Amino acid sequence: MDGAGGSARESLFELEGVRFRYAEADALNGVCLPIYPGQRLALVGANGSGKSTLLRILDALLFPSSGSIRFRGQALTEERFADDDFAYSFRKQVGFVFQNSDAQLFCPTAFEEVAFGLLQLQRPQAEVAHRVHHALESLDIGHLAHRPPHRLSGGEKKKVALASVLVLEPDVLLLDEPTAGLDPRSQTQLIEILDGWKDPAKTIVTATHDLHMLEDLAETCAVLEQGRLIASAPPAQILEDRGLLERANLIHAHRHSRAPHSHSHLGLHRDGS
Amino acid sequence: MTSAAFASKHRPGGFLEHNLGHLLEGLEAVSRAEAISDTSGLLQRLSPRSKIISTLLLVAGVVASTSIPALWIALAGALVLALASRVQTQMLLRLTWGSVLVFTGAVMLPSLVMTPGPVIARIPVVGWQVTATGFHIFLLLLTRAEASATFLVLLVLTTLWPRLLAAMQALKVPAVVVALFSTTFRYLILLLETSVEMFQSRRSRMVGPLTPAAQRRLLAATAGTLLDKTAALSQEVHSAMQSRGFRGRVYLLKQETASWHEVMPILVSLAAAAGLVLAH
Numbered sequence: 001m002d003g004a005g006g007s008a009r010e011s012l013f014e015l016e017g018v019r020f021r022y023a024e025a026d027a028l029n030g031v032c033l034p035i036y037p038g039q040r041l042a043l044v045g046a047n048g049s050g051k052s053t054l055l056r057i058l059d060a061l062l063f064p065s066s067g068s069i070r071f072r073g074q075a076l077t078e079e080r081f082a083d084d085d086f087a088y089s090f091r092k093q094v095g096f097v098f099q100n101s102d103a104q105l106f107c108p109t110a111f112e113e114v115a116f117g118l119l120q121l122q123r124p125q126a127e128v129a130h131r132v133h134h135a136l137e138s139l140d141i142g143h144l145a146h147r148p149p150h151r152l153s154g155g156e157k158k159k160v161a162l163a164s165v166l167v168l169e170p171d172v173l174l175l176d177e178p179t180a181g182l183d184p185r186s187q188t189q190l191i192e193i194l195d196g197w198k199d200p201a202k203t204i205v206t207a208t209h210d211l212h213m214l215e216d217l218a219e220t221c222a223v224l225e226q227g228r229l230i231a232s233a234p235p236a237q238i239l240e241d242r243g244l245l246e247r248a249n250l251i252h253a254h255r256h257s258r259a260p261h262s263h264s265h266l267g268l269h270r271d272g273s
Numbered sequence: 274m275t276s277a278a279f280a281s282k283h284r285p286g287g288f289l290e291h292n293l294g295h296l297l298e299g300l301e302a303v304s305r306a307e308a309i310s311d312t313s314g315l316l317q318r319l320s321p322r323s324k325i326i327s328t329l330l331l332v333a334g335v336v337a338s339t340s341i342p343a344l345w346i347a348l349a350g351a352l353v354l355a356l357a358s359r360v361q362t363q364m365l366l367r368l369t370w371g372s373v374l375v376f377t378g379a380v381m382l383p384s385l386v387m388t389p390g391p392v393i394a395r396i397p398v399v400g401w402q403v404t405a406t407g408f409h410i411f412l413l414l415l416t417r418a419e420a421s422a423t424f425l426v427l428l429v430l431t432t433l434w435p436r437l438l439a440a441m442q443a444l445k446v447p448a449v450v451v452a453l454f455s456t457t458f459r460y461l462i463l464l465l466e467t468s469v470e471m472f473q474s475r476r477s478r479m480v481g482p483l484t485p486a487a488q489r490r491l492l493a494a495t496a497g498t499l500l501d502k503t504a505a506l507s508q509e510v511h512s513a514m515q516s517r518g519f520r521g522r523v524y525l526l527k528q529e530t531a532s533w534h535e536v537m538p539i540l541v542s543l544a545a546a547a548g549l550v551l552a553h
Contacts, residue, residue: 056512059516061512061515061516084520087518087520088518088520091516091517091518092518095516095517096513096516098509098512098513098516100506100509102463102506103506103509103510103512103513104510104513105459106455106456106459106460106510106513106514107455107459108434108435108438108455108458108459109435112435112525112526115526116514116517116519117517117518119524119525119526120514120517120518120519120520120523120524121518122524125526125527128526129526146435148307148434148435148459149459150303150459150462150463150466151307164517165517168517168518
């Protein structure tokens with residue numbers, strides 16, 4: 001399997017031989033990946049496969065140890081981000097929803113949380129207030145506006161975190177394990193929200209190991225294993241390839257010894273289980 | 274389960290129970306304070322801005338006052354405000370009066386016997402002499418500390434934290450200071466919750482009491498783990514801020530401009546502060 005499709009198009013992100021090393025180990029090892037405008041891409045892999053690191057590199061929160069990453073043809077390097085204009089322009093276009101909502105909600109109320117990004121981008125106060133109200137209402141969380149983060153449930157926190165990014169109206173949305181820790185109803189709501197964000201110009205990159213939600217979240221999957229990209233194809237094709245999923249540690253042999261006839265089969269990993 | 278219920282249900286003096294009880298108490302105190310701030314009382318109806326200025330004026334008046342009767346009147350006034358704002362006397366007693374009495378009393382105790390003046394009593398056994406001047410100074414400073422602390426606690430208890438931060442910002446406190454207070458409060462609660470979970474998970478896997486050495490090891494391990502978690506979280510928070518355009522300078526929402534009805538409490542407090550200063 002190769003190619004994410006649409007190779008004739010100009011890519012939005014272009015990763016070439018990206019390596020990233022933490023103190024102890026390689027998190028990414030020579031990742032080459034084009035991401036196209038309007039694409040819905042899922043980065044799939046077991047825990048520690050490098051998904052979150054890759055998302056952080058896409059958001060220019062980390063920079064490759066070697067290799068290169070380009071966004072709309074421009075190299076993303078620490079030097080480029082020393083320039084305020086470039087940094088603001090990039091941050092306006094790319095939004096990142098973190099896996100840990102508690103890390104993302106650091107303001108005293110949900111309203112101020114959603115306003116934070118717009119204020120840092122120095123939008124006029126009246127515009128900020130208007131857009132924050134609109135973002136909260138569109139996610140149906142207007143009633144949470146003045147509530148502090150520690151008074152929100154897990155699902156509410158995730159929605160506020162999403163609103164705090166969607167309010168910036170980014171062209172690219174990066175989501176790190178968006179459904180992790182959410183109850184089924186909240187998961188469905190989240191998928192509906194993302195469906196409502198469908199726009200040919202909007203790109204969504206989701207890191208997940210929840211294979212059950214894959215077809216709802218993406219039209220292309222990139223499978224990572226120990227920092228390497230081992231496949232890229234539509235979700236249905238990936239899900240059918242049991243050998244690939246087993247190799248990527250996304251499914252495992254599951255044994256039922258109490259059944260009348262003991263047998264084993266492949267089971268899906270859900271939420272790291 | 275409340276911390277009181279927890280303490281009564283579990284073995285007294287147990288190391289984990291003791292720590293867990295304290296942590297739960299901390300979380301409960303936050304909840305109680307928020308519940309009081311959210312009720313409709315006299316002080317809750319005032320704007321946070323005018324409350325901050327009024328409190329500062331009253332504290333300044335209390336600190337500058339040399340009249341013990343005037344300070345007692347101020348303390349009585351604070352109590353009336355507390356009752357009108359649905360703050361229970363018991364809560365004030367525990368949060369403020371008791372601890373101020375202990376700490377200020379301990380610091381000021383030597384002044385009772387070390388200040389020269391006419392002798393009014395003699396401490397049995399040791400034979401130290403309590404002087405009238407020493408007693409006056411002791412009482413004056415203790416009353417000042419009690420009254421100041423009561424006004425400040427009333428401000429905190431009757432104002433929701435986000436509104437207090439907004440008011441600080443409206444009063445031109447630098448944005449970076451407001452942001453620092455905001456994130457500190459937010460993550461203190463988060464660390465409290467994390468600590469509770471850590472102690473609960475430890476308790477669920479333990480049978481029997483811990484030896485003092487094991488208690489020390491557990492405490493050190495907990496502190497180390499929390500420190501690690503804090504460092505990781507702060508890194509994550511910084512990334513989340515950067516991701517939304519933070520470049521080292523904080524921009525916050527502008528607050529509404531002051532209106533005339535906010536001035537009345539300030540004028541009343543100014544008059545009270547002047548009365549405290551001028552009273553003999």
